[in-house]
Amino acid sequence: MTLMPAVSSWLQTTRSRLTLLFGGTAVLAGLAIGLVADQVLTRHLTELSGQSLVSASQPIALALAQGMQEREREIALLSYLPMLTRDDGYAPQLQAHLEQIRQSYPFYSWIGVTDAQGVVQVSTGNLLRGQNVSQRPWFSAGQQGPYVGDAHDAVLLDKLLRAPGSPVPLRFMDYASPVRGQDSVLKGVVSAHVNWAWVQDIIRRATPQSPMTGGLEVLLVNKDGVINTAGAVEQARAALPILPSQGTFQVMSWGDDPKETYLTAVVPVRAQTVTDLGWMLVTRQPLEMALAPINRLHTLLALLLGLMAALLVALAYWAARRFSQPVERLAEAARQVQASGQVAALDFEMDTVEFQHLRSALQNMTQGLIDGKAALEQANAELEHRVIERTQALQQSEQRYLSILEDQTEIICRFDANNRMTFVNDAFCRLFHLRREDVLGRVWSPIVYPDDLPLVTQKLAAIHPRNPVVVIENRVVSGDGSIRWCQFSNRALFDDSGQLVEWQSVGRDITERRQLEAELAQASEQFQDLYDHAPCGYYALDRQGKYVHLNLLTLQWLGLPREEVIGKLGPADFFDDEGKALFTACFPVFLQTGKIGPLEFNLCGRGGVQRRVSVSSTAILNAQGDYVMSRSIMYDVSELHAARQQLHTLNLEQQAMLDNDLIGIAKVKDRVIVWRNPALERIFGYAPGTLQGRTTEEMYVDQEDFLAFGRDAYAVLASGQHYR
Structure with a gap:
């Protein structure tokens, strides 16, 4: 009972309130920092785990893509072998060659070659030989070009290849390529069925094994859905949850329970094959396993927060004590003053000359008027003298103007509003074979070529006071009856009221120019035609x-x-x-x-x-x-x-055929090997580069076989034939 009043009394002190203020603020700040740190660390660990899932998925996706590319390339190269493309059917040794290829890759279940009608001609183990497979998708697609088929049930080969007693049906991936003869005509299709187990083998070998990958699942998703280990669709694509974008990760729920969350990453399988199967690799891990390290971190963080809270409370009490001591001493002193009663205490002139200026201005103005009158009288006298001189000069200029008009080669005429001629020069009379006295004062106009009359009429009708000049090029009939091209500059003269008073027309003969222009236009058209239609x-x-x-x-x-x-x-x-x-x-x-x-x-x-x-x-x-x-x-x-591109492609294909790993090829001169591909040395057990420059005798059991081959083969080769 005595504890509660003591606590209540202590809470009313400045020291206690400062302690609660500082300590509570520090503890709350510490808790907030701890929670933020927990969120940041959790998000960071989730990011790291997600990136780890993406990184772990990429090698698997790459291995799957490379596997499909290698199988597609092998079947495509196989279709170019001479034993397939020869004109007289398939070579007898093709059966053994296909068996060798099947044994070289453990997941090849069946390899076969059909004819153009889809009947199997040669196959490994003689399976399906003689049967018609023209309805199989790989045959239809393989006739057009290289083909890769997604996982499917083994329709014909299941009962022939499934292990006795095995309840799991076989599922294959198909690889096919057309076989064409030397005349490029389709001979058939070569196909290989690859057991679906190759996918699970790659996933099993490429999936990382470590404590951090506990509960890790790797799912293969194609256009139909999730493919299980047997190659069947385990979950339809439509039933899958919304997956993250390719190359990213996301925390998401799988199934009906929203608490069943997984860290999920999606990586595309980008196989550079002709057929894009649209595979995706989905890697998921239960979120609680992916974030297992954060739980241990939570315990450590709680201990650190408790210790930090205790230290902060102690520091707050010390700081409150330092702040409250002066107040406590002041309060104690106040009580002593109250008890004892002893107290201790407080930083114009101007001149004007306006009339003088006005008088001076009037005097100056009067003198100016007198001087102006005398100058005006003198100017009038000079002007009268100049008028007399200008009149004489104008008369002389008129005479010169008339002389110039008469000497002009241009034809010049003037006529009034009623088309009566008022002036014509000599050039006008010469062109139309007229005399001046026969036309002056009379109505006359040049004879316009009939085809040009509408143009002349239209142009002249457009003249008005604001546009008094028009230039017309038209043909006229000259005095000797010939057709001449003339250019007329027609000017209409109007009075102040806008009425037509007179016409003045200045023309010149442009016949030669028009002929040159026509010839130039024709030549230009010819050159333009050559230019445009080159x-x-x-x-x-x-x-x-x-x-x-x-x-x-x-x-x-x-x-x-x-x-x-x-x-x-x-x-x-x-x-x-x-x-x-x-x-x-x-x-x-x-x-x-x-x-x-x-x-x-x-x-x-x-x-x-x-x-x-x-x-x-x-x-x-x-x-x-x-x-x-x-x-x-x-x-x-x-x-x-x-x-050029096609030639480059053919060179690459030829080089790929020569460098294949299945057939040994050598070029021999004087029975010395001058070139060989790596397959030759591998087949005969020689180290790379060993046979270069050596005689072919080393490849025979004894010298007698070597000499016998020379006797038989070189006689045939010398005649230009092939030796087998």
Whole structure:
């Protein structure tokens, strides 16, 4: 009973309240830091565990992808063997060769070769020989090219290959490739069935084994769902939960119990095969096993937090004591003062001259008016004298003007609003074989060629005071009856009210010019036709690499109208990324050197057509040596490029056939080995490089066999035949 009042009294002191304030704040801060640290460590460990799952899955996915690629490549190379492609059927030794291949890889269950109708001709163990397999998917797909089939039940081979008493049906993966004769005609299909056990073997060998991987499960998912160890669909794809993105991980629930959470990672199986099976490798681990180390960390963290809380409370009490001591001494002193009664205590002138300025201004203005009047009288006298002089000069100028008009080669005439002639010069009279006195004061106009009359009428009707001049080129009939081309500059003279007063027409004979223009236009059309319909593209580029000229064929290749290209686009806008980089690197060099090419680019037209083009250019310079434009030519080399690519591919395929590991091949000169592939040395048990430069005698049991082969073989080979 005495404890509670003492505690209540102590809680009312400054020391206790400071202790509770500092200690409580420190303990709460410590707990918050501990919880945040726990969350951060848990999230970090989850991240590490997830990355570990992804890293553990990648070698498995890589091994599966490499396995599929190797089997596809083996079957594809097998289809090119001479014993398959020969014209007279399949070689007799093909059966033994297939058996050797099957034994070389333990998961090959069956290898066989069909004819073009799907009947098995040769197979390992003679299984299915003579049976028609044309309805099997691998045969249908294998006729078109290399094929990889996903896991499926062994329809025909299950009862022949399943171990006696085994309840588990066999499931295979199919690999197939077309067999073509030397004339490239389909002879059949070579196929191999690989036991599904190869997948589980890779997963078992590649899955890491350590205490950190307890409860780890590796699932293979294809387009149908989860594939179990027997190769059957264990769980449909639609029944699976939403999986993380490929290459990532996520904590997620599996099954109906939301508390059954797993750390799940997804890695794609990227096999570079013709057929994409869409495999994914799903690796999952129970979250409690993945985060087992964090539980031990929780215990240690709790102990550390308890110890830290005790230390913080002690530090808070010490700090509160230091803060409260002065207050406690002051309170004690106050009580003593109260008991004893003893207390101790407190940082203008101006002048104006406006009328004088006004008087001076009036005097100056009056003097200016007097001087101005005298100057004006003198100017009037001078002006009258100048008028007399100008009148005389004008009369002289009029005489000179008339002389100039008469001496002009242009035809000049004037007529009033009623078309009565008021003036004609000598050139006008000469052209139309007229006399001046016969036309002046009379209505007359040049005889316009009938086909040009509508144009002349239309042009003259458009004249008005704001547009009084019109230039017309038309044909007229001259005085001797010939047709001449003339250019007339017709000016209408209007009065102030806008009424037509007079016409003035100045014309010149342009017949020769029009003939030259016609010839030039014809030549230009011919050159333009050659330019536009040449079997190659012509174009010109400005300094910025934009088109300024291009022929019709180039426009057809680009797939755009001319107005959308000129000055707006350049070759780089139609090249692929590799071509753009090459153009960006070479165009500055071309501007400096003035010549480049031939260079090849992939030209992609706006219509989607792509062609390989070869481009060569030279620069056109002005008189100062500055760049004006390019002179570029472009050829379509798509077929040549495709032929080069095909030749390169054939060379690679031939090299792959020569370097295969199944058939020994050697090139012999004077019975000395000058070239051999690695398979020859492996088959005969020689170390790599041993047979190079050595005689073939070493490969025979005795010299008699060596000499006998020489007698038999070289006589046949010398006649140009094959020896077997």
